[in-house]
Amino acid sequence: MGYTLNFNLIWRHFDKLWGGLLLSLELAVISIAIGIVIGLVLAVWYVSAGRVVRTIIAAYVEFIRNVPLILLVYLVFYGVPTVVDLAYSAPTSFVVTLSVYSGAYLVEVFRSGLEAVPRGQLDAGKAIGLTPWQRLIHVRLPTMLRITLPALSNTFISLFKDTSIASVISVPELTYGAQWINFNTFRIVEVYLVTTAMYLVTGYALLFALRLVERRFRAAR
Amino acid sequence: MATSSSNSPALLEIAEVSKSFGPVAVLRSVSLQVTKGEVVTIIGPSGSGKTTLLRCVNFLESYDSGSIRIDGKEVGYRDSGTRQRRSERDLAAMRAETGMVFQSFNLFPHLTAAGNIMLGLTKVRGKSNAEARSIAEHWLGRVGLAHKADSLPAELSGGQQQRVGIARAVAMEPKILLLDEITSALDPELVGEVLAVVKSLAEDGMTMVMVTHEMAFARDASSRIVFMADGGVSAVGPPKEVLAAETTNERLRTFLARFRASHF
Numbered sequence: 001m002g003y004t005l006n007f008n009l010i011w012r013h014f015d016k017l018w019g020g021l022l023l024s025l026e027l028a029v030i031s032i033a034i035g036i037v038i039g040l041v042l043a044v045w046y047v048s049a050g051r052v053v054r055t056i057i058a059a060y061v062e063f064i065r066n067v068p069l070i071l072l073v074y075l076v077f078y079g080v081p082t083v084v085d086l087a088y089s090a091p092t093s094f095v096v097t098l099s100v101y102s103g104a105y106l107v108e109v110f111r112s113g114l115e116a117v118p119r120g121q122l123d124a125g126k127a128i129g130l131t132p133w134q135r136l137i138h139v140r141l142p143t144m145l146r147i148t149l150p151a152l153s154n155t156f157i158s159l160f161k162d163t164s165i166a167s168v169i170s171v172p173e174l175t176y177g178a179q180w181i182n183f184n185t186f187r188i189v190e191v192y193l194v195t196t197a198m199y200l201v202t203g204y205a206l207l208f209a210l211r212l213v214e215r216r217f218r219a220a221r
Numbered sequence: 222m223a224t225s226s227s228n229s230p231a232l233l234e235i236a237e238v239s240k241s242f243g244p245v246a247v248l249r250s251v252s253l254q255v256t257k258g259e260v261v262t263i264i265g266p267s268g269s270g271k272t273t274l275l276r277c278v279n280f281l282e283s284y285d286s287g288s289i290r291i292d293g294k295e296v297g298y299r300d301s302g303t304r305q306r307r308s309e310r311d312l313a314a315m316r317a318e319t320g321m322v323f324q325s326f327n328l329f330p331h332l333t334a335a336g337n338i339m340l341g342l343t344k345v346r347g348k349s350n351a352e353a354r355s356i357a358e359h360w361l362g363r364v365g366l367a368h369k370a371d372s373l374p375a376e377l378s379g380g381q382q383q384r385v386g387i388a389r390a391v392a393m394e395p396k397i398l399l400l401d402e403i404t405s406a407l408d409p410e411l412v413g414e415v416l417a418v419v420k421s422l423a424e425d426g427m428t429m430v431m432v433t434h435e436m437a438f439a440r441d442a443s444s445r446i447v448f449m450a451d452g453g454v455s456a457v458g459p460p461k462e463v464l465a466a467e468t469t470n471e472r473l474r475t476f477l478a479r480f481r482a483s484h485f
Contacts, residue, residue, distance in 0.1 A: 120327035123281055128341035128393055129317025132309050138340060142331040 009185040010194050017191075020177030021198055027091065027173060028160040031098035035159070038099065039106025044136065046107065047114045057107065064104030069165050073097050077169045094166040102159050109155055113148035114140060146217045153210035157203055164199075174198060230293075232257045232428055233397055238277060238287035247273050248284065249452040255397070258426045262439040262460075265449035266476055271432040274449070275399050278430065279319040280312055291318055291396060317345050320390030324402040326382040328374040334361060334385045335370040338392045346393065360388035364418050380411030387418055391427065398422065400431035416442075436480060440464055448473050 010017075046057045064072070077093040080086060088096075117140050125135040167176035178195040182188050231254035240248040247270045255261050263271045276282040278289055280297040283306070289296045296315055299305045307315065328337050335357040342353035361367050364384035366377075374382055383403055390398055400419065404412045416438050423429060423442050433439055439446055439460065446463040448456040450472045456463050468474050 118327075120323060120325050121329060124321075124323065124327035124329065124389075126281060126313070126316055127279055127319070127321035127323075128389065129313045129315075129345040130341070131313045134313075134344050138344065139329055143329075146331065 003189070005190055006187065007190050007194070009187050010181060010190050013181045013185070016172075016177035016180055017174060017195060017198060020172060020174035021202065023091075023171070024160070024163040024166075024173040024175075025202070027095060027098065027163045027166060027171070028156075031095050031102055031163075032156055032159055034095070034099035035102030035106050038103030039110050042103070042107045043110035043114055046111050061104045061107055064101055065108075069097075069101055069162055070168060072101060073165055073169060090169045090171045091166070094163075094169060094171050098159065098162060098166075101162070102155070105155055105159075106152075109148050109151050110144065113144040113151075116147050117143045149210075149214045149217055153207060153214065156210065157206055160203065160206060161199065231255060231290075232259075232292060233278065233430070234288075234290040234293075235274070235278070236288050236290075238274070238284045238289060240273065240277065240282065240284045247452050248277070250287065251449075251452070251454055252287075253447060253454060253457070255428060255430060257428055259444045260423045260429045260431070260442055261445050261447060262443040263430065263432045263447045263449055264434070264436070264439060264476075265455070269449040270452040271449050272401055275321075275401050275430060275432055278397070278399055279316045279321055280307075281321075291315075313345070317341070317393060318395060319397045319399055320393055320395035321399040321401065322383070322386045322390050322403045324405050326374070326379070326386045326406070328382055328385055328389070330374050333371050333373055334366060334377065334388075337374070337385055338389045341389070341393050356392050357388070360392045361385070363421075364388045365414070378411060379407045380414045383407065383411075383415045384418055387415070387422075391422065396428065398427055398429045400429060400433070402432050402434065404433065404435060434480075436464065448476070450476070 042057050042060075046054055049057075073094060076097045077090060081088070121139055121143060122135060125139040130138065163173055164175035166173050167179060170176065172180075174195060178191050181191045185191070233253075233255040235251060235253040237250045237252055238248055239246065239250050251270070251274055253261070253274075263274065265271050273282055277284045278291075278296065283297055288298075294300070294315070297307060297312065299307055299311075306312075328334075329340065332340060335354060338357035338360060339350070339353040342348045342356055343350060346353075348356070358367065358370055361370050364387055366381060366384055366388070369377060369381060369385075374385070377385065386403070403419075404415050407415065412435070416435065419429070419431070419438075420442055431439075441460075443460050445457060446460050447454055448463055448470070456468070456470050456473050462468075463473070464477065466474075466477070468477070
């Protein structure tokens, strides 16, 4: 009893947290960018493909969604290099994992968005003589985007938080920085209070920015 | 009894077209010819195949047998006679020859009124943005919406949206304009403004095939009326003949009687 909060040691090592936060954001942005490409390509492929392709894509999505991220992180970082002759850094390994992971979630978001585009709009695109590719680019994707934006924002925030898992393979992101300070100063309450606040503020800032984008699109509906 | 001028070749030639959805026959050997400048109205009870027939003309629906030709060219299948579906690229090019206006407008929600019209002009017709914009403005003026060029569909009333829909279709200079119950989703007070636009297009000589429930309009604006029932053409002729109260066609008489009862 009688624990007194003392943040001095935290501030002394704050560069671990600040640098960690920047790395967390970097991991999230790169993984989400790759995930968006995976998600879009597979979602477009899914809605236009036959049963076999659909089954394969669905299997990928189901596999990823039913395996905890931390296991995937271990699998890619420790498992893959022991089987095949491949060497990569922990951050690279994590980006690969989170990209594949986010891709699976984004396939679902994009797929349901594509399927929610009203058929009448596609008919209108056909009726003026657009080719399938032109209908996709000029009719289906823009409408899909405005339908999926809210779900997309939630997925992005969630993926940003998932970067904390990278700490288990010693990627020096925010959670890892917090652990480092904890081990070296034993100010466990203070460090996790500050870290939590940093996740919260960043998460809210992201959400706020994404909601602004959404509002712009909604106004343009 | 039909007054389609037999001396000029048909612009649209529908010959013995049949189509089934599973076990249900929606079109039974439908034949119809439309010459340039004609306004042909299709009427009939719901489920009689009117809309399906219209959607076959620009191949939004495929048909199982028979042929549909525009200017002598088969719409959905290769001319080789093997009944092979055209490539998507060919279909797109064929569809660009017809314009369609939909019951539910189907404007592209992310594009302005002008943008909706310009999309086909730039992507399909290969026009420059400036050229497409001036064509869009011209047609928006024609439908009385010059001041709404930069409005999004959500900012327009139903009647205004539908007029943009018409402008989008005619700006492509189609050989035939297909109108699919274009006033059915509109509040009654907005119907007039849309029909006025259609009427002025008809006066310009635009070839049109329309499905409608607006009998008074059909009577005034059509060169011929087609009455469809059970997937087939049950009667066809000039409005005065088809809409005559003393018709001997049992189905038609029932339809007209029911129609009069519910609309007057």
